[in-house]
Amino acid sequence: SQTIHQWPATLVQPVGSPLSLECTVEGTSNPNLYWYRQAAGRGLQLLFYSVGIGQISSEVPQNLSASRPQDRQFILSSKKLLLSDSGFYLCAWIQGQGRTNYGYTFGSGTRLTVV
Amino acid sequence: KNEVEQSPQNLTAQEGEFITINCSYSVGISALHWLQQHPGGGIVSLFMLSSGKKKHGRLIATINIQEKHSSLHITASHPRDSAVYICAVVFTGANSKLTFGKGITLSVRP
Numbered sequence: 001s002q003t004i005h006q007w008p009a010t011l012v013q014p015v016g017s018p019l020s021l022e023c024t025v026e027g028t029s030n031p032n033l034y035w036y037r038q039a040a041g042r043g044l045q046l047l048f049y050s051v052g053i054g055q056i057s058s059e060v061p062q063n064l065s066a067s068r069p070q071d072r073q074f075i076l077s078s079k080k081l082l083l084s085d086s087g088f089y090l091c092a093w094i095q096g097q098g099r100t101n102y103g104y105t106f107g108s109g110t111r112l113t114v115v
Numbered sequence: 116k117n118e119v120e121q122s123p124q125n126l127t128a129q130e131g132e133f134i135t136i137n138c139s140y141s142v143g144i145s146a147l148h149w150l151q152q153h154p155g156g157g158i159v160s161l162f163m164l165s166s167g168k169k170k171h172g173r174l175i176a177t178i179n180i181q182e183k184h185s186s187l188h189i190t191a192s193h194p195r196d197s198a199v200y201i202c203a204v205v206f207t208g209a210n211s212k213l214t215f216g217k218g219i220t221l222s223v224r225p
Contacts, residue, residue, distance in 0.1 A: 108157040
């Protein structure tokens with residue numbers, strides 16, 4: 001079956017500390033992968049997307065980076081967290097051949113609080 | 116500017132009521148999604164629409180492409196329907212990237 005794993009569920013980190021959030025998918029190959037963030041009082045916003053290993057596109061300038069070391073692994077990182085990095089981070093991937101049906105599967109999310 | 120608007124922002128209903136949540140968007144789309152987010156944050160995909168109407172249990176989603184508008188209806192609402200309902204679209208030419216509305220917080224009272 002097709003599933004997506006995202007961890008950790010919650011995280012409290014001090015300002016200036018590094019960050020690594022991981023997302024892995026099962027039951028598919030060569031998915032499009034996405035990282036979204038939901039800041040307080042705002043809608044989800046696309047941060048990064050990847051159409052293949054090592055291929056990363058950034059949607060907004062920020063303090064974060066993403067990597068895709070394996071086909072079904074997507075990692076969100078930061079070298080030094082800022083208070084403004086607090087939020088809810090969501091990993092997602094597209095189902096379906098040829099990306100034509102736009103059927104998304106979402107991870108359970110990570111709530112990050114930077115203190 | 117490609118935008119997604121949802122209304123009302125907050126909604127309170129009595130158990131058993133028929134509920135309608137609205138979504139409008141600014142330009143043409145390839146697909147529209149209705150998502151449900153429960154306390155704690157996990158998101159579940161309810162519907163994906165590109166035209167017409169879909170039904171699943173007590174949930175009905177409709178879309179009017181000409182009007183650039185979609186509605187999510189909940190029949191015979193129940194307290195367990197309390198959640199944030201999010202509309203998200205794939206704008207034409209945006210590949211598969213989603214643009215999200217801010218979501219509507221629904222509270223159903225017993």
